[in-house]
Amino acid sequence: MILLVWQCAVLWSGIPHYVLPAPIDVWQTALADAPLLLHHGIATALLVVGGLICGIVCGIVVAGALHASARMRALVLPLLIGAQNVPLIVIAPFFVIWFGFGVWPKMLLVTGVCFFPIVINTLDGLHRVDAMRARYFAMSGASAWQKFVHLTWPTALPMVFSGCKLAATYSVLGATIAEWVGAQAGLGVYMMLKKASFDVAALFVVVLMIVTASIGLVQCISVIERRCTRWHA
């Protein structure tokens, strides 16, 4: 319905296609550039998946460490919050200067973008242990490790998955911005090329691809979440 209204509005208003392309123009551009989009899409997908996995692993490990030590939490958490406020577009060129034009600076950037929501959500989840259950573990003589494995971690799991879903939505955007700064291939590179040639229809195609990829990633994580937290349904 939206597409139909959009198509009719563009046709009847006479808006030039370089200002607002009609859905059919966007579709035709997507078909014409399909091989190129596939090439750039695969490069971005590898960056997104790699960065997201690294972000999840690092985020969980750091959250676990911060949960274990209140002193470390007081010291590190403000730094993490501060770092989160540095705009990605500002920090990205520095990563290229420091780490070169290879895949690693971009991977590091995506990891950094995914890292924060994972840490905050996991930390929050780790602190949500029910007092009565914690007392049962304490009175039963459970060790700290037994408590973590059998109580704290399963309690945190739904929040960990919430963090993963947030991180997934940031990861695609993060990868695209990382590619703007310096890359051989990727949707960010394609986007910059098409922007330079005022190909608005192609820009719409990329935006749609980014949105679809974000939704797809979130859905994948939701499927894993449902399998891992059956009791939570």
Added chain:
Amino acid sequence: MNPTLYVRDVALSYGQKPILRDVHMEVMHQEVVALIGRSGGGKSSLLHVIGGIVQPDAGIVRVNGLSCGRIGYMPQTDGLLPWRTVMDNVLLADVLADRVPNRARALERLHAVGLHDVAQSYPAQLSGGMRQRVSFVRALQAEAPLLVLDEPFGALDALTRSEMHQCLLSWHEQHTMLIVTHSIEEALLLGDRIVVLAGQPARLTCDMRSPLPRPRSAADVHDASMIDAKKQLWDVLMTK
């Protein structure tokens, strides 16, 4: 014969506030002792000392002769883990005791409380009374010399509570139990002895035997012999 639980001259303070003073209590093998007191009167603090999660300022606590002896614990609410099935919740007691989970024994116990057919269900699929029974079986599965039940039926409705009393009465002969409650009737029905924790700081002010002979049933709560005992306990509890 050595007592299963031996508490001698225990004192405890939280900061400047004294909570327990000169608490002395013994629970003999296969004896059921009901600990009764007002809310916020130090019952939970005494349990924490017995469970070893709080160190007393003074005094001795021994469970089966050991200073850090294991106990089987049933909390106020069921405290079951929602991500574990009924069976896995019961087997958690074995896991925490670093034992190979004894599935056959767990199933036998679930059968005894009429829950064998929900062994693979999750706690969210059970009623409040069923969850409390699972929690009780989990405490039994700890195979500890002493069972500590911390106001286990406070959150249940009267009918379910009566069913739980019956369930507990059918198990008492094989186990040594310390049951914390603030219900006088429940203390008299379930305990062989009733001890009262009162005062500020709290100490044991009364140690009396239940007038009910064994074996008992949940209906004995209406027994005529209960009236005098109830009045006696009421007077002790109301004494400032």
